[in-house]
Amino acid sequence: MLDAPNRDRNAERREATRREIVEAAWAIARESGLAELTLRDVAARVGMRAPSLYSHFASKNAIYDAMFGQAWSEYESSVLALEGALPQHPRAAAKQYGRHFFDFAVDDLPRHQLMNQRVIPGFEPSPESYAPAVRVLERAAANVRELGVTSEDDFAILIALIGGLINQHHANDPGGDRYAGLLDRAIDMWADAVGLPAEDPAPPSRKSAP
Amino acid sequence: MLDAPNRDRNAERREATRREIVEAAWAIARESGLAELTLRDVAARVGMRAPSLYSHFASKNAIYDAMFGQAWSEYESSVLALEGALPQHPRAAAKQYGRHFFDFAVDDLPRHQLMNQRVIPGFEPSPESYAPAVRVLERAAANVRELGVTSEDDFAILIALIGGLINQHHANDPGGDRYAGLLDRAIDMWADAVGLPAEDPAPPSRKSAP
DNA sequence: GTCTATACACCGATAGAC
DNA sequence: GTCTATCGGTGTATAGAC
Known part of the structure; x- marks a missing residue:
């Protein structure tokens, strides 16, 4: 011993x-x-x-699994840090929250592929590695609820919208900033639909940033 | 000879x-x-x-390439057939157009993975196989322009939105119909933002279909 | 416990006989 | 065109040195 x-x-x-x-x-x-x-x-x-x-x-996939868990844990930490400094205006908070996820996914392609897509043929994350991912998602849902959005469907649409922009970025404009520029417009679109108040006295924009 | x-x-x-x-x-x-x-x-x-x-x-990827080209050609044909029977109301047409793409992508997972994602490590489609894909996208952009949406950015957001819903479907509800049910709501959201007229005298819906 | 050497089964791809 | 034989490379299992 x-x-x-x-x-x-x-x-x-x-x-x-x-x-x-x-x-x-x-x-x-x-x-x-x-x-x-x-x-x-x-x-x-x-x-x-x-x-x-x-x-x-235990296997090659176990290495992928450790990477998966590490990536989601790091993102969870970064989100917790962010939440301390969110603007109190609901729409501004939603934008910053969304941009945080967007930036994290765009910053590192292999990390995003591992975290959010299924590009490794046989790989499926273990429950332990998946845990921070579900915590992050549940936390995001709770935060959106706190903004006054009670519909789970509307939350799902927001996730799909941001995820779709990330995919388009990696497919059509990797390294560029085209889709980053579309993000605010897209979230405004969603915020208008779910009834979040406008950020400033001006009416919601019809076009992208002038 | x-x-x-x-x-x-x-x-x-x-x-x-x-x-x-x-x-x-x-x-x-x-x-x-x-x-x-x-x-x-x-x-x-x-x-x-x-x-x-x-x-x-010539290689395994050449087989993938033939599959890729075939899938996009078939989708192109199905879109051409659809366009003969689109409703004349802009918003209804957009919904049907979007649902057509959504259904095609949801109907066959490996086909969607090959057409719209990069799940095969070394594979990149040849220009010939890619041609129908760009024709479909250009045609879709032209159709959206005809609805009165002149912004390329708004078109890109629509593509990201529908693509995001498809990905969420395959990731979270394969075989189900949850995201299919969200599609109309999502397109309404987009249509409101880009200024498409409402489908009926009632104001744009705030919730999913009643 | 930690690492190496060896081996196995499978993969995509190539060479050459027929 | 299709075959057999084979190559280099992969993930993985195991026996055994230290």
């Missing part, structure tokens, strides 16, 4: 190695694409042979 | 074999998933060995 300090040190070291592997996986995904990730490449980057990774992860 | 009739017969036979291969690929994609397609399985289904497929397609 090991005494407690040794057990802690070993556990720490194990966790550090896992983090190192996940970090290497992210680096390769950003350089070559999420699906191009191979165990041999990941192993080489941390100074191992491919089979050695199985001492730390 | 062959005389013309023989050349035609051979070309016909070649084309028939290609169609047979593509059809087998669709069948496997529907049964096992688009990404799970293997050359050995496709070949077995048409009574061949895998390498023989290379007599008809």
Whole structure:
């Protein structure tokens, strides 16, 4: 038996190695694409042979799973930080909230693909890794409810709208800012429909920003 | 040299074999998933060995490319047929047009993944296969312009909105009809924002269909 | 426990006989 | 055109060194 300090040190070291592997996986995904990730490449980057990774992860998908959980946890943290500094005007708050998600998804393509799409053929996130994702979604729903939008359908439409703009960005204008510029207009459109008050005395805009 | 009739017969036979291969690929994609397609399985289904497929397609991605082109061509035909029977009211026409695309995308998951998403790691459609897709999009843009919507940005938002609902359907309610029910509400939302006249004397709905 | 060496089954793709 | 044989590459399993 090991005494407690040794057990802690070993556990720490194990966790550090896992983090190192996940970090290497992210680096390769950003350089070559999420699906191009191979165990041999990941192993080489941390100074191992491919089979050695199985001492730390049960499978390749388990690495994807750790990446998935990490990404959603980071987004959850960023959202919690954001919520402390939201404008009190409902429409402005909705815009900032939506832009936060949009920016996060647009900032890192492989991360967005892993978090929000199903581009890895066999991969499905574990319940533990999925947990922060459902927390974020439930929290967003609650926040929208607090703005006075009681319909779950209207919330679903907002999610679809922002998600659709993100997809269009990555498909048609990656690295550009065309769809970022459409985001406010799109959320205004939604806010008008669900009855959120206008941001300023002027009537809701019919065109994009002048 | 062959005389013309023989050349035609051979070309016909070649084309028939290609169609047979593509059809087998669709069948496997529907049964096992688009990404799970293997050359050995496709070949077995048409009574061949895998390498023989290379007599008809230059690569596995060339088969995906043929499927891509076929899917978009079929959609283009279905849209042309639809346009003969659109209601003359702008908002009703927009709804029917949008629902047509939504239904087509929801009806066949692997087809939608191939047409509108990038789920096959190395695959990019050839210009020839992509041509019907751009024709469909340009035609849709022209139709929306004819409804009186002159802003390209508003058209882009409509596309993102419908595409987002399709993605949400496949992710959260495959086989269900929740997002199909949200479609009219979403398009109404967009139609209100771009200034399309209401469908009936009643004011634009605030809630989903009563 | 951690890592390596080896091996297996499967993949897309190619070469060459028929 | 279709075949067999084979290549390099993949994820993964396992035996065994340390």
